[in-house]
Amino acid sequence: MSTPIPKPPGVPLLGNIRDIDPSNTWWSLKGLAEKYGEIFQIKVLGKTIVFVAGAALAEEICDQKRFQKYVGGPIEEIRYSVHDALFTAYEGEESWGIAHRIIAPTLSPQATASHFAEIRDCAYELVQKWSTLGGKNVIQPLEDLNRLNLEATALTMFGNKLDCINAPVSHPMLAGMEDSTSEAMKRPTRPKLLTWLLYGSKLKNATRVMRNFAAEMVQHRLDHPTDRQDLLAAIMNAKDPETGRALTESQVIDEIVSMPIGSSTAPCAITALIYFLLQNPGVVRTARAELDAVIGEGPFSYEHLAQLPYIQGVVLETLRLSFAAPGFNIEPIPKKGDTSPVLLAGGKYQVAHNQAMIIVLAGVNRDPTVFDEPLAFRPERMVGESFEKLPAGVKKWFGNGKRACIGKHWAWDFLNIVTAILIQELDFEVVDPDYEYKQDGWFNVRPVGFEVRVRARTDKNPLPN
Numbered sequence: 001m002s003t004p005i006p007k008p009p010g011v012p013l014l015g016n017i018r019d020i021d022p023s024n025t026w027w028s029l030k031g032l033a034e035k036y037g038e039i040f041q042i043k044v045l046g047k048t049i050v051f052v053a054g055a056a057l058a059e060e061i062c063d064q065k066r067f068q069k070y071v072g073g074p075i076e077e078i079r080y081s082v083h084d085a086l087f088t089a090y091e092g093e094e095s096w097g098i099a100h101r102i103i104a105p106t107l108s109p110q111a112t113a114s115h116f117a118e119i120r121d122c123a124y125e126l127v128q129k130w131s132t133l134g135g136k137n138v139i140q141p142l143e144d145l146n147r148l149n150l151e152a153t154a155l156t157m158f159g160n161k162l163d164c165i166n167a168p169v170s171h172p173m174l175a176g177m178e179d180s181t182s183e184a185m186k187r188p189t190r191p192k193l194l195t196w197l198l199y200g201s202k203l204k205n206a207t208r209v210m211r212n213f214a215a216e217m218v219q220h221r222l223d224h225p226t227d228r229q230d231l232l233a234a235i236m237n238a239k240d241p242e243t244g245r246a247l248t249e250s251q252v253i254d255e256i257v258s259m260p261i262g263s264s265t266a267p268c269a270i271t272a273l274i275y276f277l278l279q280n281p282g283v284v285r286t287a288r289a290e291l292d293a294v295i296g297e298g299p300f301s302y303e304h305l306a307q308l309p310y311i312q313g314v315v316l317e318t319l320r321l322s323f324a325a326p327g328f329n330i331e332p333i334p335k336k337g338d339t340s341p342v343l344l345a346g347g348k349y350q351v352a353h354n355q356a357m358i359i360v361l362a363g364v365n366r367d368p369t370v371f372d373e374p375l376a377f378r379p380e381r382m383v384g385e386s387f388e389k390l391p392a393g394v395k396k397w398f399g400n401g402k403r404a405c406i407g408k409h410w411a412w413d414f415l416n417i418v419t420a421i422l423i424q425e426l427d428f429e430v431v432d433p434d435y436e437y438k439q440d441g442w443f444n445v446r447p448v449g450f451e452v453r454v455r456a457r458t459d460k461n462p463l464p465n
């Protein structure tokens with residue numbers, strides 16, 4: 001006999017619509033994960049969705065022999081903007097393999113390493129900005145970290161220096177990404193008529209902004225021919241080694257738009273990191289001792305990254321506790337003619353043969369059966385043997401298997417570089433001692449209304465010129 005999957009009581013006809021705040025879905029799911037544990041289900045607009053929030057079950061449904069990525073809900077909605085691009089392609093859609101084989105080599109560890117200095121110098125630009133604010137040094141870090149991320153993404157992947165870190169107004173691409181992803185998240189639980197009547201133009205306008213940005217990246221490359229071998233060069237010119245096919249002009253735009261949307265998870269993680277550092281001054285002291293011993297007065301070079309195990313632990317613990325990419329969708333691989341239920345945990349639970357499941361990383365990453373004091377920020381548990389011993393289910397911050405994050409090496413370097421530079425160069429201070437940590441967001445989650453005071457580190461020499 002299997003155990004029924006727990007569910008909140010709900011209301012007749014509307015089901016669990018009141019259990020999910022449509023303007024903060026992931027925060028609601030975090031709350032339900034804390035209440036119900038490893039697995040729970042809800043029914044919205046007649047559709048059942050199962051959520052997996054425990055490490056062992058997450059590991060089980062990441063078995064690619066039994067399960068695959070489910071492209072539905074918000075991911076299907078954002079196809080309006082990017083069609084069959086990497087992130088949104090259905091399982092089995094041929095375009096995925098073509099784009100993957102063309103793009104993956106440009107985001108390999110070696111390719112990413114070649115962009116070290118570009119990312120580092122963008123991060124130093126932000127340090128320069130933040131350390132010269134004078135009396136106006138109370139900031140919402142996410143805003144500038146989003147700018148930094150867009151700057152580094154456009155520079156490394158498209159060879160285009162936007163100069164948006166110090167620009168007087170935010171880059172329109174950032175608003176386009178926010179509007180399109182928020183709309184994609186809200187549409188599945190909103191009656192279609194309401195979307196059509198009131199919100200029809202929001203996704204359309206945001207899509208226009210994002211695709212115009214991508215067209216500008218292409219035009220910039222055409223206007224400035226170069227032998228730079230970056231992601232843009234590959235998607236504009238390379239042919240898939242397996243099929244000999246290239247991306248169409250529209251697919252080039254789709255992939256360019258997808259990259260800043262994917263990479264926008266990184267600034268959310270860094271914002272959470274700043275919060276964790278303020279709560280844990282001992283971590284800052286240990287990290288600085290490592291940075292001062294390894295990098296010292298610099299210059300900070302790519303070779304240093306591998307010599308900073310504590311900083312890597314800080315980044316991994318941030319990925320664990322920020323769950324900046326809050327989850328991903330899975331479904332059983334369809335078996336022709338077989339509609340028998342799918343068994344989980346050796347038959348403890350049963351789900352329908354075509355049941356969509358969402359992994360909620362807020363639950364998985366803080367699973368008390370895996371972590372002692374799961375809410376504590378402890379980088380040392382993510383270093384060396386302690387990290388190696390952790391089960392695979394709690395290391396899914398970059399997704400799973402063949403549909404895992406294609407930008408994970410880029411994100412890893414970006415997070416390590418920015419973390420090292422912020423800790424080494426800047427002092428952060430709490431503004432509101434009563435600030436209550438809360439996250440919101442769409443395809444990624446970030447601290448809400450979080451402000452800090454920032455200034456150049458007082459016990460260190462100024463930045464190198």
Ligand code: HEM
Pocket residue numbers: 069086087088100107258259260262263264265266269324325327328329396397398399400402403404405406407408410411
């Ligand atoms: C902290 C940083 C990041 C995190 C935590 C993260 C997390 C993830 C996760 C969980 C997935 C799987 C989504 C799914 O299964 O539906 C994913 C996929 C993806 N990510 Fe990232 N990501 C990050 C940064 C980036 C960056 C820098 C890029 C751009 C280079 C990027 C581009 C993508 C793309 C295109 C996919 C779809 C891959 C595919 O299905 O083939 N991400 N990411």
